[in-house]
Amino acid sequence: MKPDTHPDYHFITLKLTDGSEYITRSTWGKEGDSLTLDIDPTTHPAWTGGGQRLVDRGGRVSRFKDKFGGFLGS
Numbered sequence: 001m002k003p004d005t006h007p008d009y010h011f012i013t014l015k016l017t018d019g020s021e022y023i024t025r026s027t028w029g030k031e032g033d034s035l036t037l038d039i040d041p042t043t044h045p046a047w048t049g050g051g052q053r054l055v056d057r058g059g060r061v062s063r064f065k066d067k068f069g070g071f072l073g074s
């Protein structure tokens with residue numbers, strides 16, 4: 001292999017939202033750094049089976065419809 005073509009692959013500590021920690025290898029940060037997650041498999045709906053809803057309280061979708069409603073035929 002050519003030297004200096006691959007990123008540094010080292011051990012870091014991964015902290016989940018429930019307080020559990022795992023030691024894993026990563027290219028993120030430096031050796032021994034800690035990465036604290038805001039969203040992880042214990043809280044994200046994709047892993048917990050929770051439903052996902054689109055809630056638009058006068059936000060992007062409404063503004064888009066107001067701005068381009070004439071073009072869309074609505």
